[in-house]
Amino acid sequence: VCQLVGKSSLFNTDHSQWIPRDRNALIKYAKMWRDAKTVKERKNIFNKYGVHWTSFSLLDYWDPTRQLVIDSMHCILEGLVQYQCRHVLRLDASTRQSSSTGFKYAFDWQWPLYDADSAPIHIEMNPKHIPQVAKVQDMLCWAIEGEQSVSLDYMWSRLEGQVLSALQSVAWSLELPLSLDNIDPQISSLYIERSKRKSKRKNHDSTHFPAGKAASHKNHFIALLLNWRLSQPHNSSEFIAETGDEATLKFIQNVIRDMIRPAWVSSVPKNFGEKSAGSVKAEEWRWLSSLFPPVALIIYWGDADGCAPPEDDSKEGRFLKVLDHTMALFQATIVALLYSTSTRRANIYRKYHAEWVNGLTTLFPQAREGKIKPNIHAAGHIFDFLLLFGPVMSWWCFPFERLIGALQKINTNDHIGGMFPVVVRAAAYKNVS
Template sequence: MWLSIILGPNEPNHDQIDNYIRPLMDVFVVGWEQGFRLSCTALHPSGRDLNLALVIDVNDLPATRKMQGMAAPTSNHYCSICDCYGVHTMYNTEYHAWNRRDITVLRAQAFAWRDAPSQAVRDAIFSQYGVCWSEFWRLPYWDPTRMAVVDSMHCIFEGLVHYHCRRVLRIDTKLAKRKETMGAAFKHAWLEYDAATCHPACLLQTEVRELPMIRAIQQKLVQPLLANEDEVHEDVEPVDDNIEMVDASDPRFVPAISIDELRQQLMRTNLQPLRWVVFSLGLNTDPSCIISKKACCDQLLSWRRTKPLTSDTFIPRSINLANIHFIQRVIKQTTTPAWVDSVPSNYGDSHAGTIKAAEWRILATIYLPIALVILWGDHDPSEQSTRMLQMLDHTMALFSAVILVSRYTMTPLRASKYRSLLKQWVDGLPTNHPHTQSHAMRPNVHMAFHIYDFLILFGPIISWWTFPFERVIGFLQKINTNDHIGGELEATLSKSFMRGASIRQWLQRPDCPPVFIELKVLFDKTFPSYNLPADSPPLAKAGERAHYK
């Protein structure tokens, strides 16, 4: 067994990572080309020959690309499996038209990159094909389009489920307490200020200071207006930057204001920027006759009254504070089997902590479906109820896909249904949640479709997800090493890890002292067997267990 830990504080780049992979590839190359001779096995006392092959590589998405020498998932070569190209195609769901990347071309270009005479040639190869040299290409059978799997833990649970709950549904107490923001009332093709073609009366005195004022005026003019101009409007508190929902400088997300408030905001701007906006809109061909800011504001407000008050496509926030409290109550009051791990009952609050992948899975398959069906599953014919029911169907498409992909047995029918449900969810994002159109495209959305390919190749995701490895990483991180390096750190980690394995083995021996057998119940609760699936039957209490004598 090969164990290796890459020391920090920074991750190695494409070139440096090969130094860690090379010793492992040396073994696999010999194991495939020559094989090994085992002197003795349980079924072959006289020994046997064997060949060694590496058939699967499991990492999160960025690590997979780095290990395989492929382009980053945020590049135009965002997919290492199919030939989809260009970030703008990332949400294309016509998967029947996707073609697997040609492994012969990838291998040839990887070797060409390795043997390139200059860095410029390497850069050209990488830009065109999205591949560079990796130690994995030393294996003659290696095919990253079939062997470098998409990890479901990072892609589905920490990726899509996290995104849908936090960014799409916006289940966040802090965000729900803030006043709602809506999209810009209308779109307008604003002219850019150009001193060379500008009317002399509109020339800015100091462009550094007044040019941003022009942009601010343009953004204020497309703000949604309150239907009742006499309505008192309180300032909207800016949305938390950590939520990454609204950019205060983005005219697509602005608070509704009254005409009087708009006038006050415009009056706080310099005269020259106001004159230029009036001139750019064609409201006055001779801005020199406008001698006051009030006259400018009157013309701009008259123009604004001819435009829509609010956006026709604005959809209110789907989750409010009362809904979040109801979800929390469902988490507290729902009775689940003992083998189902708990999730924070204050989910949605900032002090609930970071939700882990296993908790996202439980939320998406148990608690949130129960809560949202109760909240939105009403058959009231009102427009609001109809919209909520559509959002419920859209959300349940993703949650149903999560339930299917998490099954411990897999069939071609289940895999196909998972992919069709995922398509339904992606296609429904812009219509059910228009605010998601301003979000950056997420590579996880595309890569989640390719989990279908690996379900067909390798079966249920429990066979190849990264939960066991992440737990080992967590265990190793908790070992106190006192920051000793140069061999001491590796020795401490190895000894601590092997001690834990030895004590577990010793506690299963039939000759273990009775006092320790009694304490073993507490030990099992504290250190459960993470390798067993959640629905595994309990171990038999009677009978002798396997142990080393």
């Protein structure tokens, strides 16, 4: 939508720099993608310009910066609200605390799933080896200090059991430099020690670490990954953020269970945050962001024996800052989803969204690391579409999701006719009414 690209721009809330991309340039790049001779050329064009060819580009009035709408349902409700509750506040009892092997995790990282279409061409991944990518990602989160931790030597051995392409894929996803520069002495010493152990030569004095060379062998990539691992939290004591303790989650569940709600307010899982609650739907996130957790957190974090908590660096003061930050997102969500809008309301939405984004980089260290969600920036462009197309209810995806849900419930033998047209008509009438 705008010219800002890259991770460094995701937290940019200076809207004067959000300059729309040039329509003519986008059409030009789309034609370049269409006319490319090889898959590699197309991949390079897309990685550079972020554009595919579409038949819409044949239309004189087609402007993707204004007509490719960012859906509020997926971007805000299933994107930012879920991200805030589960990954930022950690209001999720199912969040991992120890691995299947019994080792504790020192930190949580939003690892991307392996995608053959976006992976570099030089990484040749056999489909049967794709699960090893997740194994490597899992191992790198293990604690390397404290109880139930592993040594770097043990982690090296476990990583050595994975294929080279899996190690390369993880290193690529972390955007690690592929040269063995600035490697921690612990890692280089371990590399030499393990090389000596495996070497059959009697004279080990010539064994050295290949500093400055390009990574090409399995041990080279393991060294890069472990060097990155040392830059992350070593101990599991800080894995569960203070906001995501059991008492907080239990209080929210009690509010959900005990609150008397109007009939027009949809129900949400009473065991919210538990694994048994299943997948929370967009409609449920809508009410979780506008009613239940806001009420619960205002009482739990915003009430100090009938008084407001102190605005300082005490534990209560930090909770107050977290509450203000969380409410900024919830208020932005409420304003965005109103059934009527105006320039004033769009500006209020943008103000609260910017306040939430700015708070992410200061209050929550875990939000600054890992694979950053593009939704953080994309949600800011909801402002543009509120001005262009009015209330989100006229262009969000709820009607399509309802229709998909209705179609999925149909028992069919692939014959034309039957219940299919009946359900389509019923869903259409429901959306109109």
